[in-house]
Amino acid sequence: MRIAMLGSGFIARFYADSLHAQRRVDRIHLVYSRTASNAARFATDYGLSYHTADMREAIQHPETDVVLIALPNHQHMEAVLACADAGKPVLCTKPLGRTAEEAKEMLMAVERAGIFAGYLEDLCYTPKFLKALKSVQSGSLGRILWTKSREAHPGPHSDWFWDKDKSGGGAIIDLGCHCVEIGRNFIGKDIRPLEVMCWADTQVHPIDAEDHAIGLVRYANGAIGQFEVSWTFRGGMDLRDEVMGTEGTVWLNSFLRTGFEMFTTGNGGGYVAEKAESDSGWLFPVGDEAHELGYPHMFTDMFDAMEQGREPLETFYDGYVVNAILDAAFASAASKRWEPVNL
Amino acid sequence: MRIAMLGSGFIARFYADSLHAQRRVDRIHLVYSRTASNAARFATDYGLSYHTADMREAIQHPETDVVLIALPNHQHMEAVLACADAGKPVLCTKPLGRTAEEAKEMLMAVERAGIFAGYLEDLCYTPKFLKALKSVQSGSLGRILWTKSREAHPGPHSDWFWDKDKSGGGAIIDLGCHCVEIGRNFIGKDIRPLEVMCWADTQVHPIDAEDHAIGLVRYANGAIGQFEVSWTFRGGMDLRDEVMGTEGTVWLNSFLRTGFEMFTTGNGGGYVAEKAESDSGWLFPVGDEAHELGYPHMFTDMFDAMEQGREPLETFYDGYVVNAILDAAFASAASKRWEPVNL
Amino acid sequence: MRIAMLGSGFIARFYADSLHAQRRVDRIHLVYSRTASNAARFATDYGLSYHTADMREAIQHPETDVVLIALPNHQHMEAVLACADAGKPVLCTKPLGRTAEEAKEMLMAVERAGIFAGYLEDLCYTPKFLKALKSVQSGSLGRILWTKSREAHPGPHSDWFWDKDKSGGGAIIDLGCHCVEIGRNFIGKDIRPLEVMCWADTQVHPIDAEDHAIGLVRYANGAIGQFEVSWTFRGGMDLRDEVMGTEGTVWLNSFLRTGFEMFTTGNGGGYVAEKAESDSGWLFPVGDEAHELGYPHMFTDMFDAMEQGREPLETFYDGYVVNAILDAAFASAASKRWEPVNL
Amino acid sequence: MRIAMLGSGFIARFYADSLHAQRRVDRIHLVYSRTASNAARFATDYGLSYHTADMREAIQHPETDVVLIALPNHQHMEAVLACADAGKPVLCTKPLGRTAEEAKEMLMAVERAGIFAGYLEDLCYTPKFLKALKSVQSGSLGRILWTKSREAHPGPHSDWFWDKDKSGGGAIIDLGCHCVEIGRNFIGKDIRPLEVMCWADTQVHPIDAEDHAIGLVRYANGAIGQFEVSWTFRGGMDLRDEVMGTEGTVWLNSFLRTGFEMFTTGNGGGYVAEKAESDSGWLFPVGDEAHELGYPHMFTDMFDAMEQGREPLETFYDGYVVNAILDAAFASAASKRWEPVNL
Ligand SMILES: NC(=O)c1ccc[n+]([C@@H]2O[C@H](COP(=O)([O-])OP(=O)(O)OC[C@H]3O[C@@H](n4cnc5c(N)ncnc54)[C@H](O)[C@@H]3O)[C@@H](O)[C@H]2O)c1
Numbered sequence A, B, C, D: 001m002r003i004a005m006l007g008s009g010f011i012a013r014f015y016a017d018s019l020h021a022q023r024r025v026d027r028i029h030l031v032y033s034r035t036a037s038n039a040a041r042f043a044t045d046y047g048l049s050y051h052t053a054d055m056r057e058a059i060q061h062p063e064t065d066v067v068l069i070a071l072p073n074h075q076h077m078e079a080v081l082a083c084a085d086a087g088k089p090v091l092c093t094k095p096l097g098r099t100a101e102e103a104k105e106m107l108m109a110v111e112r113a114g115i116f117a118g119y120l121e122d123l124c125y126t127p128k129f130l131k132a133l134k135s136v137q138s139g140s141l142g143r144i145l146w147t148k149s150r151e152a153h154p155g156p157h158s159d160w161f162w163d164k165d166k167s168g169g170g171a172i173i174d175l176g177c178h179c180v181e182i183g184r185n186f187i188g189k190d191i192r193p194l195e196v197m198c199w200a201d202t203q204v205h206p207i208d209a210e211d212h213a214i215g216l217v218r219y220a221n222g223a224i225g226q227f228e229v230s231w232t233f234r235g236g237m238d239l240r241d242e243v244m245g246t247e248g249t250v251w252l253n254s255f256l257r258t259g260f261e262m263f264t265t266g267n268g269g270g271y272v273a274e275k276a277e278s279d280s281g282w283l284f285p286v287g288d289e290a291h292e293l294g295y296p297h298m299f300t301d302m303f304d305a306m307e308q309g310r311e312p313l314e315t316f317y318d319g320y321v322v323n324a325i326l327d328a329a330f331a332s333a334a335s336k337r338w339e340p341v342n343l
């Protein structure tokens, strides 16, 4: 695949590192970034033949086989619509929309255009998740009663995350989208999410959006998908999932306790892991972060699906359901009662 | 790269799974196996265009860019020499030889032939190991004083492992080769290993070779590289490393505690992880075993090195040093004193 | 102290084992049990001089320095009132009442009688909890934002637990009382709990009461105390707490991961830990369960407090606040909205 | 029991804290310390009625029921002999002697005098150890093949430890005594230790004695008891044991991973745990250190044994065997071969 990358920020680089690693066959061939100099630097860093500050040019470029959207949340819709216009397969980073309304518009656009569309929900592709899901699906845990997915760290790196208009919300939209979809996978994508109860607050940061939230999603079969999201956690990036079934339980820790422990007085220093907060004392580095976060398995599924003419594991429809659940979470945080999921 | 696979057993399949996963560009194009039917089945399973029961034919095949030796230990030398004869790049699984003498002959053969030769020591390519090594090399742990590498499980799967003539020994040669090279990397490949003290015994299995051994390798700078190997461990595959330096410590667990815990009453069952001993109660599955064991990063380094005309991280020379250390270990187990490493 | 034990069931034995261990000076001198034969057996097992099937006799016995209530929930009030009548110091197991109304009546009775009264909330006395609380109180975690306390196991051992009239509820009253008080301690006993949002359901067991519930308690300073309780967990007894503050975090595991791991094929067998579900495979025994669960430190505080004429760390007032919070939890589970805590 | 404490240093305080905690019945009634002012301060701190700078006076005091030796290693023999002279029961801290010769003299003295004598090997009394030992003895692990006991920290606190004449050695005598006795218990006290292979070096500290050593003790039934001791470890106090048997395995971690994890930016600060090296970042506090280290259970056994006229679990004979094994370890470190254990 020849990939057009839209965006040159944090996740664009993470994606590019994953795509170009391990002698994979698919390559980014061009990058679009609003600011020409950023596009140019990105192109240099990843050895791309072409860069542009014109999004449509990137999408329509004849050698572009697939478009990869790595732009801020408020740019997703415009970019997706442009791909639909151009008839180009599209992969969009999370969250799909800022609201279910946006997500639905994108979903309908790609369906109308008949293009391949993948939802880049990496945390539903981590090797641990995939193996746990297989165990769950094979019945090792019996009937699923409850899931908990937690993502918490000290807060994001770019201004736009903190601006509700651009992002669509705070920790709920940024991190909740992962957690909700993890729970939904374990409970079963065929089970309808009915209603949501959510607490949200701005406890620490000087922002309008919530920096901490906890929610419960109730499904039609009585199962509960709990999410815990925070931009106020101290200690690194806390990524943990739990599943409880009538016959067993699963605990996953994707970042802080993965079998790598290190103590150092601080000599040498150096990078530990994304969002790590110290470089001395006991540290918990992560071997291969992109892998642990699911990027390689995610892109493999996406490109394989394109070639095989099948749907990927995570589709725009999934992204839309996630947005609908998060809409209900926001409503519940405001109304202080359970709110229905409108699908 | 077009790869000729020699062997169709356990490790050949593990290698093939790793090589053909994740949309990597390099492919196995043919397989050699002594037994034609095994070769045929392997070819079918991996979609290979060609299979043969004639090793030289596989090596000399015009489309063979590189040969991958996945044969029992007593077949490594013959296969390497055949590659040298044919002038074909060669990758050989561990251990390189059954003795340093064999390893030296292979080393000299590939040097004389001027071919690329890589030593497939996967555990020196696990993402955890690579990151830990970088920390060590950057000085985060200060001067390295001691390393411990432990590999223990209930015992191997094929008969030839238990036959000293074919294997060259028991747990020492089979597992010690990993442990010794892990320690040597952390201590520094430029530091000379001087002498070895080793205890070995046959505690459980009805075999001639040792099924349990513990050894200390003393290096010229006073550092100690400890290895603990066993075919008598109950509880799965125990893969742990430790490094102690004047400024810090590292603990790695590559298999039994990697952030994935599961309890099940036994419903559903299914595969847990290599050498796992039960499928109910508390289980510790491994997300992506090949990755956790270093295969993808190992092959990436090998093929990148070939293309870039550089040495891989693990060379035949390294394999030879490992064999020399293991020779000293066997000597020490017999003499009950420290024995010199003859390089 | 000479202790009169009321009850001879599960917790009475756990208490007795703790009290008579480690050469402690305080002794149970008599036991009351409804069924005379049970009283007699208990007296024999613990070497007591006296036993009776008459509760008031036990309380009023001239050598009774303090009464220890280890009866089912619906018997707490009667027993406490009898102690107040008799002017005897009283220690009551958790939960204090089945409702805040009951708890308030007990609280007022002991205040009117001017007797010492201690609330036996053992999980607020575990050595881990006490040390964590000290860290929290010294400011190591900054301002506390959120706490999570989780107690989950496959379900209780006696019939009366499952009978809502006798117990006052299911997992919420049985386990939630612990979790709520743990959170309240970390957040600060001087901070008023305002309202509760709770989900509860009967997912597995054929009972009226809830066997699984999750609740959030919002405090006046904005902090949230989360509780997760279940009688449907598979895998043993899951006892975990977390605290998040602006400057740090604490994670406690009191039972399943305490630094003791064991694999066994099942030979030998034997007791592993309370609520453990298997005796082969990987097991997680607990060194000294009573200690890990806080009993020794709890009784030390109680008796020291009596002697020193001070209040214990956990009082009947605390028990009453806990009941008031749980009342709100039940109300919220029914109304599906946040419900006020009425104190 | 009325206890005469000899010594007022680090371990004397640890013992006193344990003895006077949790409303135990036994009390220290007097303290001896070489320096009168230290004795006085200790007496004040622990509310003792009496203190003295005359050791024999302390021992012979008519109210002394039992003598507790908490003096440096080179003072153990003199103190024990004085107890034997006085016919007073004696408890001696580890190691019993600096050599087996010393230990034997003490053993013979107490036997001749017919006094009760206990060897204060606390790490063979930790709740984890006791429970693991019970599992081992009940056959859960089958036939024991190997044990590993590791104690490592950055180095001791008092000068005399570093002076070979006074201490009898470095890390081997100081920490090895624990590790050797732990292994011996798991393998079986009735199995004869035959020979020892040991590496020892002075890698970091400017001392004569070894600051790091690793040894293997071979028992008559072929089992191996491995010890790893170091005064050069960075990261806190590393206390881990492992046992491998034909049917299972046990892993114990007594200090660094006990289910208590904490991250702090450093606000508040305060004591974390013995030998902890930092007070910010990820920390691993220990709930109740004395308990985790076995002191309460050890004293309970000692005093119960005295009262019941039986031997304690750890006797002077055990202390003597440990010294004999350590003598062989020193000999082996010098001769570079296996050395016999002379009993
Ligand atoms: N795990 C994940 O999948 C994951 C992780 C992080 C971010 N993301 C998602 O990736 C997207 C980008 O996040 P990021 O962390 O890379 O952000 P970033 O701020 O690091 O990068 C954003 C990029 O978009 C460009 N940009 C900003 N505003 C723009 C505008 N108005 N028009 C066009 N370009 C604009 C910036 O120049 C930059 O190149 C977001 O949707 C985010 O939710 C996903």
Ligand SMILES: NC(=O)c1ccc[n+]([C@@H]2O[C@H](COP(=O)([O-])OP(=O)(O)OC[C@H]3O[C@@H](n4cnc5c(N)ncnc54)[C@H](O)[C@@H]3O)[C@@H](O)[C@H]2O)c1
Binding pocket: B007, B008, B009, B010, B011, B012, B033, B034, B035, B038, B070, B071, B072, B073, B075, B093, B094, B095, B120, B121, B122, B158, B159, B160, B174
């Ligand atoms: N981590 C690792 O790198 C790792 C792991 C396992 C094995 N290995 C190594 O791989 C090699 C093969 O081990 P395995 O586990 O695959 O063994 P295996 O027994 O599963 O497979 C061996 C293969 O060699 C063939 N074979 C056996 N004897 C032969 C002979 N005399 N001539 C030709 N072919 C013969 C068998 O038919 C089979 O195809 C060994 O050297 C072993 O040490 C490496």
Ligand SMILES: NC(=O)c1ccc[n+]([C@@H]2O[C@H](COP(=O)([O-])OP(=O)(O)OC[C@H]3O[C@@H](n4cnc5c(N)ncnc54)[C@H](O)[C@@H]3O)[C@@H](O)[C@H]2O)c1
Binding pocket: C007, C008, C009, C010, C011, C012, C033, C034, C035, C038, C070, C071, C072, C073, C075, C093, C094, C095, C120, C121, C122, C158, C159, C160, C174
């Ligand atoms: N961690 C803890 O603090 C903890 C743990 C378990 C139980 N508990 C509490 O202890 C109390 C007893 O629980 P348990 O687990 O010991 O129950 P149990 O059923 O094992 O024992 C209850 C005892 O009360 C007696 N009893 C039952 N009904 C009675 C009645 N109507 N009148 C008088 N006696 C009666 C029974 O014979 C038995 O001796 C409960 O309040 C429970 O919540 C506390």
Ligand SMILES: NC(=O)c1ccc[n+]([C@@H]2O[C@H](COP(=O)([O-])OP(=O)(O)OC[C@H]3O[C@@H](n4cnc5c(N)ncnc54)[C@H](O)[C@@H]3O)[C@@H](O)[C@H]2O)c1
Binding pocket: D007, D008, D009, D010, D011, D012, D033, D034, D035, D038, D070, D071, D072, D073, D075, D093, D094, D095, D120, D121, D122, D158, D159, D160, D174
């Ligand atoms: N886990 C354990 O069981 C454990 C732990 C630490 C120490 N110990 C043992 O306890 C003993 C004391 O160690 P410590 O850590 O308390 O040492 P320390 O230096 O802290 O205290 C030693 C005490 O002995 C006194 N002392 C020193 N030299 C003396 C002399 N020549 N005559 C009389 N008194 C003298 C000191 O004043 C001090 O009161 C040692 O044998 C040590 O091995 C055991």
